[in-house]
Amino acid sequence: MTLSKISPEMVDELRQRIGESAVTSDPDKLQSCASDESKLVYPPEWVVEPTSTDQVRDTMLWASKHRIPVTPRAAGSNVTGGALAIQGGVILSLMKMNRILEIDEGNLIAVVEPGIITLDFQKAVEARGLYYPPDPSSIDTSTVGGNVAENAGGPHCLKYGTTKDYVLGLTVVLPSGDILRTGTKTRKGVVGYDLTHIFIGSEGTLGVITEIILRLLPRPQKVATLLAFFQNLESATSAVARILGRGIIPAAAELIPVKSLDLLPDGFPFALPKNVQALLLIELDGHPQAVTSERNEVGDVCFQARAIDVVVAEGEAKRKTLWDVRRNIWTSMVEKKPLVESLDIVVPIRRITEYVNKVTEIESRYGINIHCLGHAGDGNIHTDIAMDVDTPELRGKIKQASLEIMSLAISMGGTIAGEHGIGLTKKEFVTMELSPTSIALQRNLKRLFDPLNIMNPGKVLP
Numbered sequence: 001m002t003l004s005k006i007s008p009e010m011v012d013e014l015r016q017r018i019g020e021s022a023v024t025s026d027p028d029k030l031q032s033c034a035s036d037e038s039k040l041v042y043p044p045e046w047v048v049e050p051t052s053t054d055q056v057r058d059t060m061l062w063a064s065k066h067r068i069p070v071t072p073r074a075a076g077s078n079v080t081g082g083a084l085a086i087q088g089g090v091i092l093s094l095m096k097m098n099r100i101l102e103i104d105e106g107n108l109i110a111v112v113e114p115g116i117i118t119l120d121f122q123k124a125v126e127a128r129g130l131y132y133p134p135d136p137s138s139i140d141t142s143t144v145g146g147n148v149a150e151n152a153g154g155p156h157c158l159k160y161g162t163t164k165d166y167v168l169g170l171t172v173v174l175p176s177g178d179i180l181r182t183g184t185k186t187r188k189g190v191v192g193y194d195l196t197h198i199f200i201g202s203e204g205t206l207g208v209i210t211e212i213i214l215r216l217l218p219r220p221q222k223v224a225t226l227l228a229f230f231q232n233l234e235s236a237t238s239a240v241a242r243i244l245g246r247g248i249i250p251a252a253a254e255l256i257p258v259k260s261l262d263l264l265p266d267g268f269p270f271a272l273p274k275n276v277q278a279l280l281l282i283e284l285d286g287h288p289q290a291v292t293s294e295r296n297e298v299g300d301v302c303f304q305a306r307a308i309d310v311v312v313a314e315g316e317a318k319r320k321t322l323w324d325v326r327r328n329i330w331t332s333m334v335e336k337k338p339l340v341e342s343l344d345i346v347v348p349i350r351r352i353t354e355y356v357n358k359v360t361e362i363e364s365r366y367g368i369n370i371h372c373l374g375h376a377g378d379g380n381i382h383t384d385i386a387m388d389v390d391t392p393e394l395r396g397k398i399k400q401a402s403l404e405i406m407s408l409a410i411s412m413g414g415t416i417a418g419e420h421g422i423g424l425t426k427k428e429f430v431t432m433e434l435s436p437t438s439i440a441l442q443r444n445l446k447r448l449f450d451p452l453n454i455m456n457p458g459k460v461l462p
Contacts, residue, residue: 002067003067003068003069003087003088003089003453003454003457004066004067004068005045005088006045006046006066006068006088006089006090010062010066010068011023011046013062014048014059014062017058017059017061017062018048018050018055018058018059019055021049022048022049022050022051022055023046023047023048023049024046024047024048024049025045025046025047026047029047030043030044030046030047031043032076033047033073033076033085033091033093034084034085035076035084036076036077036078036079036081036082036083036084037076037077037078037079037138037334038078038079038080038081038084038423038424038425039334039340040081040084040424040425041084042081042084042085042086043085044071044085044088044089044090044091045085045088045089045090046089046090046091047090047091047093048090048091048092048093049093049095049096050092050094050096050097051096051097052097052210053171053173053179053210053211056092056173056208056210057173057177057179058177059090059092060173060174060175060176060177060208061176061177063089063090063175063454064175064176064177064452064454067452067454068089068090068454069085069087069088069089069090069454069456069457070089070090070092070175070208070454070455070456071083071084071085071086071089071090071091071092071204071456072092072094072149072204072208072209072456073091073092073093073094073204074093074094074095074114074115074142074143074145074146074149075095075117075138075141075142075143075146077138077141077142077146078146078150078420078421078423079342079420079423080420080421080422080423080424080425080426081423081424081425081459082149082150082203082204082421082422082423082424082456082459082460083146083204083423084424086424086457086458086459087457087458089454092208094113094114094115094143094145094208094210095115095143096115097113097114097115097145097210098113098115098116098117098143099112099113099116100112100113100116100121100124101113101211103124103125103128103130103216104185105128105129105130107185108130108215108216108217108218109168109185109213109214109215109216110125110132110213110214110216111185111211111212111213111214112144112211112212112214113145113210113211113212114143114144114145114146114148114209114210114211114212115143115145116143116144116145117140117141117142117143117144118134118135118136118138118139118140118142118143118144118147119139119140121144122135122139125216126219129218129219130216130217130218130219131216131217131218131219131220132166132214132216132217133156133157133159133160133161133166133217134147134152134153134154134156134157134160134162134163134166135154135155135156136152136153136154136419137154137326137327137330137331139154139327144212144214145209145212147163148163148167148170148199148200148209148212149200149201149202149203149204149209149421150163150201150203150419150420150421151163151164151200151201151419151421152419153375153378153380153418153419154375154419155251155252155254155283155326155375156251156252156283157375157378157380157419158249158250158251158252158253158375158377158378159249159250159251159252159285160217160251162419163200164197164200164201165215166214166215166216167183167196167197167200167212167213167214167215168183168184168185168186168187168189168196168213168214168215169181169182169183169184169185169196169212169213170182170183170196170199170209170211170212170213171209171210171211171212172199172206172207172208172209172210173207173208173210174206174207174449174450175206175207175449175450175451175452175454175455180195180207182195182196182199183195183196183213184213185213187215198445201421202460203421203422203423203456203459203460204455204456204459205446205450205455205456205457205459205460205461206445206446206449206450206455207449207450207455208455220251220285220286221286221287221288222285222286222287222288222291222292223251223283223284223285223291223319224283224284224285224291224292224294224295224312225281225282225283225284225312225313225318225319225322225323226281226282226283226284226295226298226299226302226310226311226312226313227279227280227281227282227310227311227313227322228279228280228282228299228302228307228309228310229272229273229276229278229279229307229308229309229310230276230277230278230279230280230305230306230307230308231275231276231277231278231306231308232277232278233255233257233277233278233353233356233372234353234357235278235305235306235307236255236278236279236280236305236376237255237352237353237356237376238305238353239280239301239302239305239307240253240255240280240349240352240376240377241349241350242301242304242305243282243298243301243302244349244377246297246301248284248294248297248298250282250283250284250298250377251283251284251285252281252282252283252375252377253280253281253282253283253375253376253377254280254281254282254326254373254374254375254376254377255278255279255280255352255372255373255374255375255376255381256278256279256280256281256325256326256329256373257277257278257279257371257372257373258272258276258277258278258279259371260329260371260373261325261329263329263332263333263336263337263371263386264325264328264329264332265332265336268325269321269325273308273309274308275308276308280302280307280376281322281323281326282298282302284298295312299312329371329373330342330382330384333371333384333386336386337386337387337388338387338388338389338390339385339386339387339388339389339390339394339395339398340384340385340386340387341384341385341398341402342382342383342384342385342420343382343383343384343385343402343405343406343416344380344382344416344417344418344419344420345380345381345382345383345405345406345409345414345415345416345418346378346379346380346381346409346414346415346418347379347381347409347412347413347414348379348412348413348414349376349377349378349379351379351412351413351414352376352379352381354412355372355381355408355409355412355414356372356381358408359372359383359405359408360372362401362404362405362408363401366397366398366400366401367397368385368387368394368397368398368401369385369386369387370383370384370385370386370401371383371384371385371386375418379414380418380419383405385398385401385402403429406429406432407432410432410433415433416429416432416433421460422459422460423459423460424458424459427459427460427461427462428462430460430461430462431462439461439462442461443461446461
């Protein structure tokens with residue numbers, strides 16, 4: 001179905017519907033919405049900045065009438081091109097819909113708009129003695145709405161789960177302009193089909209999320225952070241398996257190869273032991289007595305797995321320093337390297353070592369540089385290819401290597417996308433993992449919600 005270009009008359013009509021100030025073609029605004037962390041560039045024709053669900057509804061009524069493509073967007077931290085207007089039309093920026101509408105301490109829920117920064121929301125609920133666990137690496141720039149659209153995870157999903165585990169209900173404006181409210185403010189609710197989770201991870205292809213009901217937890221009373229040093233990756237991943245085998249579920253268990261520390265502009269903030277090749281950042285939380293006991297046991301298990309040393313981050317400042325190192329590796333990689341390809345791989349925990357060893361073979365065979373780091377506790381090993389130069393020949397090599405790596409993950413019973421979504425850059429690989437029947441059903445679902453194909457067209461499905 002053919003989509004339309006936006007005429008001056010159409011813009012005048014939209015401005016009459018939602019207000020002059022909400023519609024802009026300011027060059028700086030268009031440029032800021034033309035790219036995301038994928039480094040691809042697709043300028044929109046116009047940017048719409050609603051401040052209410054009603055304005056979103058009126059925008060979608062207008063878009064449906066004229067068959068204008070609409071791409072919802074929040075902070076633009078997406079790494080797969082999911083927030084890009086690849087067919088022109090309108091970028092629907094939700095950054096001005098950034099209010100916390102409710103924090104209900106008694107019922108442990110909150111209601112927020114999609115543009116609230118995730119870290120700001122975490123701080124707001126922590127001030128009330130509550131806790132919202134999802135913590136993607138871009139926590140200080142990404143939004144809760146973007147996290148819902150991608151089903152974002154983060155280091156603490158090992159113990160606490162991903163964003164989908166905290167969404168109780170949504171307000172969604174459909175492409176038709178109809179407003180759909182899903183879910184409840186209660187922990188239980190099974191009336192009808194679970195429409196809430198259809199939208200989580202749908203990357204803005206089915207509708208525009210304008211309000212989110214979130215489940216909260218009591219804030220953990222105590223947190224302990226340990227850093228273990230190992231001579232090789234095998235020992236580090238073995239330590240994770242041993243810890244889980246003891247019945248201990250850390251809040252996080254992050255694998256960091258030493259070579260990835262070279263990406264940091266100022267290097268690692270502390271002296272490293274000799275011969276260290278891998279670091280394991282482990283966090284425990286809960287009741288103070290339980291955390292103290294688990295901290296000691298985890299330290300012992302790491303030494304049994306042949307750790308060179310294990311240190312405890314004493315105090316919040318040192319703990320923050322360690323987590324800043326973990327989070328800044330990706331940021332520094334993107335800033336320092338002209339060519340970065342991020343593979344969001346997940347494999348079964350027991351096969352992490354085997355996976356990393358085989359990726360190392362692929363790295364050597366293609367003459368490229370690969371960093372395998374990330375969430376060792378749940379098998380989500382971010383496999384980042386980072387190069388000092390960008391040439392067509394090198395891109396060809398990387399694509400072939402990426403295909404091998406994704407095929408490897410699938411052969412191990414894993415997946416090619418754990419938390420970064422599919423968007424534009426990964427959609428051609430979906431057929432590697434999903435059956436024709438699954439893809440056909442999902443295409444039918446897309447047509448049901450978006451028969452005109454105006455909602456973030458060209459994303460997710462091949």
